[in-house]
Amino acid sequence: MKMRTRPVPCLMGLLLVMNMAVAGISHAGETVSKNDFRRPEGVPSPSSNPLTEDKANLGKTLFFDARLSRDNNMSCATCHAPDKRWSDGRLRPLGSEHVTNARRTPTVLNSAWLSALMWDGRASSLEAQAVLPITTPHEMNFDIPSVIARLESIQGYRPLFAKAFGDATVNKKRITEALASFERTLVSNTAPFDRWVAGDESAISERSKHGFKLFTGKAQCVSCHKSWRFTDDSFHDIGLRTDDLGRGAKVPPQVTLMQYAFKTPSLRDLPINGPYMHDGAMGGLNEVIKHYEKGGIERKSRSLEMKPFELTDAERLSLIEFVQALDGGSLKVDYPSMPE
Amino acid sequence: MRKAGIKGVAMKPILGRSGRVAVNAHKTEALHATHLLQLQSWMVTLMAAMLLIVCSTAYSEDVHDTKNHAAKPEASEKVYPSRAVQGVVTPLAAGATLHKMTLSHHELEAWSFVPKRKDRIEIENRSNITHALYVTYPDGTVVNLEIQIPGDVVSWTVPDDAEGEYIFRCWIHPVIRANMTISE
Numbered sequence: 322m323k324m325r326t327r328p329v330p331c332l333m334g335l336l337l338v339m340n341m342a343v344a345g346i347s348h349a350g351e352t353v354s355k356n357d358f359r360r361p362e363g364v365p366s367p368s369s370n371p372l373t374e375d376k377a378n379l380g381k382t383l384f385f386d387a388r389l390s391r392d393n394n395m396s397c398a399t400c401h402a403p404d405k406r407w408s409d410g411r412l413r414p415l416g417s418e419h420v421t422n423a424r425r426t427p428t429v430l431n432s433a434w435l436s437a438l439m440w441d442g443r444a445s446s447l448e449a450q451a452v453l454p455i456t457t458p459h460e461m462n463f464d465i466p467s468v469i470a471r472l473e474s475i476q477g478y479r480p481l482f483a484k485a486f487g488d489a490t491v492n493k494k495r496i497t498e499a500l501a502s503f504e505r506t507l508v509s510n511t512a513p514f515d516r517w518v519a520g521d522e523s524a525i526s527e528r529s530k531h532g533f534k535l536f537t538g539k540a541q542c543v544s545c546h547k548s549w550r551f552t553d554d555s556f557h558d559i560g561l562r563t564d565d566l567g568r569g570a571k572v573p574p575q576v577t578l579m580q581y582a583f584k585t586p587s588l589r590d591l592p593i594n595g596p597y598m599h600d601g602a603m604g605g606l607n608e609v610i611k612h613y614e615k616g617g618i619e620r621k622s623r624s625l626e627m628k629p630f631e632l633t634d635a636e637r638l639s640l641i642e643f644v645q646a647l648d649g650g651s652l653k654v655d656y657p658s659m660p661e
Numbered sequence: 662m663r664k665a666g667i668k669g670v671a672m673k674p675i676l677g678r679s680g681r682v683a684v685n686a687h688k689t690e691a692l693h694a695t696h697l698l699q700l701q702s703w704m705v706t707l708m709a710a711m712l713l714i715v716c717s718t719a720y721s722e723d724v725h726d727t728k729n730h731a732a733k734p735e736a737s738e739k740v741y742p743s744r745a746v747q748g749v750v751t752p753l754a755a756g757a758t759l760h761k762m763t764l765s766h767h768e769l770e771a772w773s774f775v776p777k778r779k780d781r782i783e784i785e786n787r788s789n790i791t792h793a794l795y796v797t798y799p800d801g802t803v804v805n806l807e808i809q810i811p812g813d814v815v816s817w818t819v820p821d822d823a824e825g826e827y828i829f830r831c832w833i834h835p836v837i838r839a840n841m842t843i844s845e
Binding site: 573576624 | 767790
């Protein structure tokens, strides 16, 4: 009996799929084309904090200023470094050695489009997020009143605040608005893939094009890695071995699917050797792809979009070459001089 | 500051995908297609059984177990809370209206109705991804509308004493958001 049990679901599944195809029913539903990944024209900003050059300039100075940390040793750029694709290249963030379930530093590139920030979505805007690293004990370990007092004591900041907001008053709202404004200006360079989407057939290799087909077809990466940023800004348990509940710790326990769920990261401008995943558990794209092929740990919370599949070595290479075509290179940054 | 609480959520095991579709289909226009699919499934089962009898080739579990992912249960067959609490099986109140909305991709499509107290709002997931909608009441109360696989319909009945802004969002996809004002 045992030896006959295996073919049943296979055959039934195959026949059911064939039958559904004849009946015109498809769970795949939507057709994806390269135009679905076309870059937007402008950069969005909320009506409560419209993007201006002066605010972005102030925000840039604040972003690189280590005096926003209690011991003057850490700035936003310490962990979101321009030469590290606006992350830190580390498995775990600096100072998190004794933090339970520390998570890898996400990039701040293309954050203007985010609707939920942090791996668990606990911040709903860049303005709200900007406070968190400043006040987190193992990061900048400061408090907002002290930050304000310190910035007020730096005369060189007065004209920057005045230019950005009309007067030199320093407060939490202005600090976070300026930081958010600068972060909104960090947009990925045009990548070879973008030129291909725009019509230049020679912009990416044939292997990359094959990878795109796999990405949107057989491998169904596009189920979550969609839009021009290759993320759905949503949360999924992808079956990783972890004790970290992720978004599950932020939503009611009845929402089973959010346990061990983390935000889908963008695939643009990835550091070639990782680290990847929320905990930096993987160091190469080949390993990442193999994880998705197997589908990870089966549990009640595992995303319904996790559907195991199998690729050949050549197909994996195509997929990797496609992801590499999403790299527009490092952003050119003119480092600000620190006000005195 | 308002404190969020969970109201009206029941934990009850339900069947897998076919069962879930059947639970909801009686209220959707997909009724015919669902029945057709069920009929086809029975036919397929019969055909598969006949094929197995004819083709009694032995399969080695050692060879197939590691690669045969289809043999494993799908995540959609796992246990999720029942949607009964939200009114799907409760008759519509006298004088109340049934409104329909759709989820497409990552957004709730625009609606034109103005809901009133006791009305019911049904939301059909026409995307190809799973959603988990919830409603935040003006007092901060949060009501889950449960996991919604593609094709599923969930519903929310406007409370008898509703007044103010009710916000629909998705736990999985925070970008999904709809504000609905209820006034008597």
